[in-house]
Structure formats: structure tokens, C-alpha cells
Amino acid sequence: MPSRLVPPPTTAYPAAVRPREDREQADRIALSAATARGSLLPTEEVRAWLAERRRANVFQVERVPFARLDEWRFERGTGNLGHSSGRFFTVEGMHVVERDGPHGDGPRREWRQPVIRQPEVGILGILAKEFDGVLHFLMQAKMEPGTPNLLQLSPTVQATRSNYTRAHRGTDVKLIEPFFRPDRDRVIVDALQSEQGSWFFHKSNRNMVVETRGEIPPLDDFCWLTLGQIAELLHVDDLINMNARTVLSCLPRPDRTPGALLSDTQLLSWFTGERSRHDVRAERVPLSSVRGWRQGAETIEHEDGRYFRIAAVSVRAGNREVVSWTQPLLEPVGVGIAAFLLREIGGVRHVLVHARAEGGCLDTVELAPTVQCTPGNYAHLPPEERPRFLDAVLGVPASRVRYQAVHSEEGGRFLNARNRYLVVEAVGADAALDPPPGYAWATPAQLGALTRHGHYLNVEARTLLACLNAMATRPREGARHDAGV
Amino acid sequence: MPSRLVPPPTTAYPAAVRPREDREQADRIALSAATARGSLLPTEEVRAWLAERRRANVFQVERVPFARLDEWRFERGTGNLGHSSGRFFTVEGMHVVERDGPHGDGPRREWRQPVIRQPEVGILGILAKEFDGVLHFLMQAKMEPGTPNLLQLSPTVQATRSNYTRAHRGTDVKLIEPFFRPDRDRVIVDALQSEQGSWFFHKSNRNMVVETRGEIPPLDDFCWLTLGQIAELLHVDDLINMNARTVLSCLPRPDRTPGALLSDTQLLSWFTGERSRHDVRAERVPLSSVRGWRQGAETIEHEDGRYFRIAAVSVRAGNREVVSWTQPLLEPVGVGIAAFLLREIGGVRHVLVHARAEGGCLDTVELAPTVQCTPGNYAHLPPEERPRFLDAVLGVPASRVRYQAVHSEEGGRFLNARNRYLVVEAVGADAALDPPPGYAWATPAQLGALTRHGHYLNVEARTLLACLNAMATRPREGARHDAGV
Numbered sequence A, B: 001m002p003s004r005l006v007p008p009p010t011t012a013y014p015a016a017v018r019p020r021e022d023r024e025q026a027d028r029i030a031l032s033a034a035t036a037r038g039s040l041l042p043t044e045e046v047r048a049w050l051a052e053r054r055r056a057n058v059f060q061v062e063r064v065p066f067a068r069l070d071e072w073r074f075e076r077g078t079g080n081l082g083h084s085s086g087r088f089f090t091v092e093g094m095h096v097v098e099r100d101g102p103h104g105d106g107p108r109r110e111w112r113q114p115v116i117r118q119p120e121v122g123i124l125g126i127l128a129k130e131f132d133g134v135l136h137f138l139m140q141a142k143m144e145p146g147t148p149n150l151l152q153l154s155p156t157v158q159a160t161r162s163n164y165t166r167a168h169r170g171t172d173v174k175l176i177e178p179f180f181r182p183d184r185d186r187v188i189v190d191a192l193q194s195e196q197g198s199w200f201f202h203k204s205n206r207n208m209v210v211e212t213r214g215e216i217p218p219l220d221d222f223c224w225l226t227l228g229q230i231a232e233l234l235h236v237d238d239l240i241n242m243n244a245r246t247v248l249s250c251l252p253r254p255d256r257t258p259g260a261l262l263s264d265t266q267l268l269s270w271f272t273g274e275r276s277r278h279d280v281r282a283e284r285v286p287l288s289s290v291r292g293w294r295q296g297a298e299t300i301e302h303e304d305g306r307y308f309r310i311a312a313v314s315v316r317a318g319n320r321e322v323v324s325w326t327q328p329l330l331e332p333v334g335v336g337i338a339a340f341l342l343r344e345i346g347g348v349r350h351v352l353v354h355a356r357a358e359g360g361c362l363d364t365v366e367l368a369p370t371v372q373c374t375p376g377n378y379a380h381l382p383p384e385e386r387p388r389f390l391d392a393v394l395g396v397p398a399s400r401v402r403y404q405a406v407h408s409e410e411g412g413r414f415l416n417a418r419n420r421y422l423v424v425e426a427v428g429a430d431a432a433l434d435p436p437p438g439y440a441w442a443t444p445a446q447l448g449a450l451t452r453h454g455h456y457l458n459v460e461a462r463t464l465l466a467c468l469n470a471m472a473t474r475p476r477e478g479a480r481h482d483a484g485v
Helices: A023-033 A043-056 A227-233 A242-249 A264-277 A444-450 A459-471 B023-033 B043-056 B227-233 B242-249 B264-277 B444-450 B459-471
Strands: A058-063 A072-074 A081-083 A090-099 A108-117 A122-131 A134-143 A151-154 A157-159 A187-194 A204-211 A222-225 A279-285 A293-295 A300-302 A308-318 A322-332 A336-345 A348-357 A365-368 A371-373 A401-408 A418-425 A439-442 B058-063 B072-074 B081-083 B090-099 B108-117 B122-131 B134-143 B151-154 B157-159 B187-194 B204-211 B222-225 B279-285 B293-295 B300-302 B308-318 B322-332 B336-345 B348-357 B365-368 B371-373 B401-408 B418-425 B439-442
Touching (some): A023 A134, A023 A227, A043 A134, A043 A151, A043 A222, A043 A227, A072 A322, A108 A279, A122 A242, A134 A227, A151 A242, A187 B264, A204 A242, A222 A227, A227 A242, A242 A401, A242 A459, A264 A348, A264 A365, A264 A439, A264 A444, A336 A459, A348 A444, A348 A459, A401 A459, A418 A459, B043 B134, B043 B151, B043 B227, B072 B322, B108 B279, B151 B242, B187 B459, B204 B242, B222 B227, B227 B242, B227 B459, B242 B401, B242 B459, B264 B348, B264 B365, B264 B444, B336 B459, B348 B459, B365 B459, B401 B459, B418 B459, B444 B459
Parallel strands (some): B122 B204, B336 B418
Antiparallel strands (some): A058 A308, A072 A081, A090 A108, A122 A134, A122 A157, A134 A151, A134 A222, A187 A204, A293 A300, A300 A308, A308 A322, A336 A348, A336 A371, A348 A365, A348 A439, A401 A418, B058 B308, B072 B081, B081 B090, B090 B279, B122 B134, B122 B157, B134 B151, B134 B222, B187 B204, B308 B322, B348 B365, B348 B439, B401 B418
């Protein structure tokens, strides 16, 4: 039974070895990042093109009560919400017991919450191709029902396993072939990466960038952009979608700095210590066993109105062929904050990463932004229980805000899930070289190297890494705020 | 609440950056590996010293019926076997559903089995120190009730969290301090690594090597050895215990080869594809729900006598202070095989790794030996269902056996668990450069680089990596077989 992921036996491998690292590839990525003017669509026309794509397509999203969901139902007994085919995803309960402290035997926290379970691994793939000697990346103007403006730039392909094995009754996923059977000599990025550990149970997707040398016919909803162009667009609110940001964060880039505060061995050792001192045990439980949440006709929500709601929508979308469906979505309460504190050490930029435990993480902790929270969820708590460093990133002078934009999270599962992403210069005690337990200074190059592997950077940290890489295109500008498209 | 794993605030960090990779350290490891004669205990005296330690200590292990276990009991309802303190480990049930095939939607396999659950992360730590300019490693003559000869060379420290938080009523774990609060500038290895995925549910331990420049007083049960000496001893049956082998496999070594058949990006991409095409869902279930296994007064065993048994032992051990306890152990049926096929490509040694799904693995598949099985468990199956490549590693001419020894697995949880570890030269179709799906050629240096991270090499592959590194000390000798100590 030959796998489709392995080339057929007729492929002849070269019988000699090649270097383990392809340094030329990182240089080609750097060249694309330094190329602000693309060979095809000019950056200043991207928004107009997106607006045009929006007009050319039908997009209708309407909230509906659960009773109007087609083929989705609450399972008798467990109360879990799922599709009658058993595919796509389910909304279930999660029971988390977490202890940190010196050796995972410290104070205990325990809670139950609804969670999205989607055990299938999907593909998030960006096709790359050289035009005029510079790599361009094929971005899709993609409708997702949960994003506030419905249409954002996505990877070339974002396909769940249900998509690509054709469980959907809609149109086939375009351009999936190069990711299905990737040509080994053309793979630039290929790693499994986690997604929101507070909302998903053990979710991961395959992040891929594959180069093509073949002709790709022009397609209405697609455009080729350099990394320099995408970096410019990453300063605009709600334009580059989450899946594109995470794939972009994984691109290999040359490290031209002399090093880092901690060597790679030291950084990994610190992280191993963090994993060891956290004891996180999360298990799926019936949704009906989740106390403190109220199930109504239109939402499942927290009794105190915190965290998020489960809602349902009806969707009509398409251009020539219009498809329609209904589905549940998870709707967070309020706009979140995801921020890195930044400082230079020995002339090299470092950010303060946080080893953060989330119930839906596969392996205890991942590396998160310095601050990652929805401030409103902490309003009821005394000041000493508010997230650490929150005051260091909110209400600071504009001159210390090195990057700022509001981005949407995955619009196929989340409704109006938006985070304000910030990179803020650290001052005073917040810039101390010996940060508190659970925090460490790392360079963007070190974080980039870790994206070759899964289970390190969480999805919010990956968005911020993409933003850090994009910052170079607008150095030291202070705070700015785009109105969005 | 300051963590003990982070240096106190008085520690001044250097305010400048250091190189991300410490190449000098890999060279010091290589020097120790090339040093066959240690500065302290000569290699040829190690066995006599072990025999002397065996005489100086009391070691009594006796099988007992479950009814004679102290403080261990089968929980009402679930039938799970656990300690009354809630610590150490439990024997529970595991339910596995596995699908591979093109996209995890292929043929389905499903089974239930007993499994050991020990969610705590323990420390396996080897202390290193320079003598005469060469790194030596502090090995312990350690009693473990499940190993056939009871006493083997172990890491300096092997401590469960129950040990180091002093749940055990016995003596404190010696020399734990350098691993508890490691000096950042002295850490050589620090990674979480998985253990047997067929017998443990999501087990991992912290593998550490820490250098000391302080004086370590001589201790009866400890000896300092170079890596060259340890390599020589790795050719002896049942001498270097599993925990020592896994820690040794993680030591950074310089890669002096020109490269590999697959670049690191290509190897990782292949592995990501393997993870994506396997769908493995394992969940804990009550031991009483595991069908096909028979619970008697002395064992829990498979109805057809395959796989393993759960047994119980009573132990007395110690020298000045003798401690005694009872505990369950998992006893495999028969000696297993773990073998790498090996070939040179472009003058560089490669081994054929297998992306292997095991129910107790945290994340679908890990990299395993080419062959890993207990042949007797397959005797009832037709030839086409026997493990692939089994015939390529068994019954081959001695001239093609490049390494061979029988090693014991963890003697604190397993009883008489032994594997024949082999490295066999591949010939003919087995040496093809395009192996079947699920297999890839990788160099020992590539596998070594992956041991910086968890979830890649399984514990049997890590033992074989330690053996591959040790092979250099006895090149091309053909098959040999030591009688053990």
C-alpha cells in the first residue's frame, strides 16, 4: 500500500549526500522579505483587490439558534455537540487539573470548560514561486464566517482532512496537490503546529510552504506577494488571517546576529525545566458535566459572562457556485491582548517569552507571548492576581510601542475572535536580565529555529514572531492604528 | 514564589550575548569518546568492581501474589492497581484506535491492554567532570529489582518526583542537587524523552548531563568513566542500564560528515508527513474493562500468553541501611529485538528509521529502530503480517552484524525485560535508497540532533543511537556475544 506522501519508486534519489542545512534557502527568504515591491500586484492595490473580491462573491453569515443547525445535534447523554457524519469537529467538555510550584506539586487549580475537539490534522499550505528572481507567495482571498470582515488573506490552501478527503459537499480544495505529494526538493516549511490551547483540545495543523517551478494559471481569488509586501500588510488590522500568520512565522531566515543571552542549549534547558515543574492533566468530559456554564437556545455561555460563548451560524458563500451550511462557532468575550516585551541585549533584539500552561496543549506548556489574556476576564480579581506584565504593555507611551495591530483568529471555528498584538519596549524592572520564573529572553532567530518543531511556540507567539519579522519594514515608528479594510 | 529551577536574583548574567551553539562542548564530548583509558577505574576492572558492589549490598527479590503487596490495591470499580498514597504509578487500562493509510482514514485497528501510568516527570541525570583534561561521567552501581542481574551501571541520579519530594521512606537520593538547580553554564544535556509506548501511558523523563567543577567526595557505589570506557562496556550484555543509555544518546557530538541523503528539512518533512497520516487515539480506561486479559492471584496475563504479564515482587535491598518494599512490575513475554539496518551513502553511515505508532506515545508516532518487536508475539500470524525487515536482521551472516548486545529495560518498572540490540548491514533490496512508506535513511548525527527535543526518537532508538556511537570503538568486528557480568 504505497503512501501518496512518498514519491513513487520510479523517483531516483541522488546517491550522494547533500548538506544538512540549505543556507541558500534562508537567503532567498531574506531577499523576498527585503523586496517591498512585488512583480505582480502592487501592495497599495491589495486592499482594493480584496474589496473587489468581496463584491464578486456572496457572503452571508447569520446567527441562528442551535435548533436551526442542519446535521449538527447535541448527543444524548454526553450533551456533546457534533455533526451527524462524525466528521469536522465536536464541542465537548474539558476537565483540567494543573499544579505548578517547585515540582508540579504546588498549588492546585482545577476547572471544567467547553472545548472544541478536532483530532484530524489539516493542511495550511502556501505555494512559493520565483518571479524576477524573488520568491513570491500565493495568498488567497478567503471567506471565513467568523472573521469580522469575512474576507482576509489566507494561505494558498487551508484544508481539514474532511475537506481533502471530500467529506464536504462543496467544491474541491484548489491547489492541494503540491501539499499532498510534496516534492522533497521543493519543501521549505513542513511542521505540525498547535492551535489555541484554551479553546481547542490537542489541535494541530500541518504548516507547509512548498516551492513550485511549474506554471500556475491565474485564479480570481489568489495573488502572488513577496514577504516584504506581506510584512507591510501585517501592519493592517484584520487583513492577514491566522493561518497565514502561523505558516509565515515558520519560514527559515538567516540569523545574522552574533548570538543570544542564552545559548540554544540553555534556552532549551530552561524550557525543559518549565515543562517539568508544571503538572497539567486535561481530559475530555461530557459537555453536560461542565458546571458554571449555561446552555440556552442560542448560546452556551459562562454564568458570569466571562471567557467565551458557543454560538451557531448559517452561512451562504461563493461566486459562481453558492454553497450554504450551518455550524457552531466559539465566540470569545472581548478583544484579547498578546504582547511581547522587547529589549536589546549586546545589540541583539530579544523578546520575553512565557512558558504558559493551557489545558488543551498536548504537552503541558508552550512558549507564549509575555502577556496573553483578555483583560476583562480578570476584572473581578484583586490586582495581585491580574496577569503579570499586563501594566507593562498597556497604557505605555506610543514611543515604546514598536508594533501594534489587531488580528483575527481562525474564522472557521471562532466568531469575532480578535487580539491586539503588541511589541513593547521594556523599561526599568521589566527589562531585567533575570526575569521571574516562567519567563526567559530569547531572540527572534531562536524562536524561528524552534518553529521547525512542534510543541514549542504557541499560535499567539507565532503570530507575534511573524510580526517581529515584519517590523523591520517600518522601524521605530511608534504606535499607529489602521482602520482595517 | 521563586522556583528552585531558576537561579536566585543575586546571580549576575553577563550583559552580552554568547554564541547560540557551543561547538567546544561537542569537541570535549568527542575527546571523551576517543579516550579509551580513564583516569580513575580501568575498564577491565569495572566488572570486578560491580561484583564487589553486589557482594557489599543486600539484594533480594521474590515474586509474591498480589495479595501480599503492601499498600498497593486494586481499586474498587475500575480495578486499577495503585498505591494507597496515590503516588508512584498505577496499572490501568488503555484503549487504542489507530488508523493509518493515506490520511489517517485507512484500515482501522483497535485494542485494549493494561498499561503503566506514571504522569510525573522524573530526573535521569549524569554528572560530568574533567580529570586530566578529559570529561568523565559519574556512573552508579544501581540495584533495580526487575533487571535479571539486579545490579547495572545507571546514571548518577535516577529519581522519580516521588523520590525527590521524599515520598519514599528510604534514603534520600544522593547527588540530586546539581540537577535540581542546574547551573546554566554547566548544562550539557537537558531534554524530556519518552519511554516505552507499548507499556507506559505518556511517560517521559528529564534526561540531563550537568558538568561540575566542584569536588565530589568518593562514594562506594559510584565510579567515573570516560565515554570511551562506557562505549566498550556497551558491548557487554546487561551492564549499562536503560536510563544510562538514553541519557548518553543525548550527548551533543560534532558532525564531521559532509551531510546526509536527506537534508534536515527533508527528514523533518518526511516525519511530519508520517505524523499526519497516522491517526492514533489512545485513552485510559478502567483496567477491569480490558478484555482478553486474565487476572489471577499472581499475574494479569494475556489469554494467549502473548505480550506481557503484570506481576508483583517483594524487595529487600541496601548496604548499611536495608530497606524493603513490595511493588508490581510489568514482565514481557520473551526477549525482544531492536535493530537498525545500516548502509553507507556517499561514504556516510545511515540507518533506516521507522516512524512507529505506539498507543502510549504522546504524539502519534516516534522514530523507532528499523525492526522493533518480540518475534514470539507474531508466531501465530501468516508470514505477510510479520514485522517488516525482521528477516533482514535475523539469521544473517555474522560478517554483516556490526553491533550486537542484549540490554535490559528499566528495572524499576519492568521484570526481565530484555531486548537484543542489533546493527546489521543492509544488502540487496533492503538497502534501497527509496525505502517503503514509513521508513527513511538518516545519519546518526541527524538522530543525535533530534535528541535535543522530545517526541522524536523512541527509547529503543535512543539505546541504538548510544550503541552506534559506541560502535566506533570496535569497528567491523562481526557478531560477538558477551556472557554478561
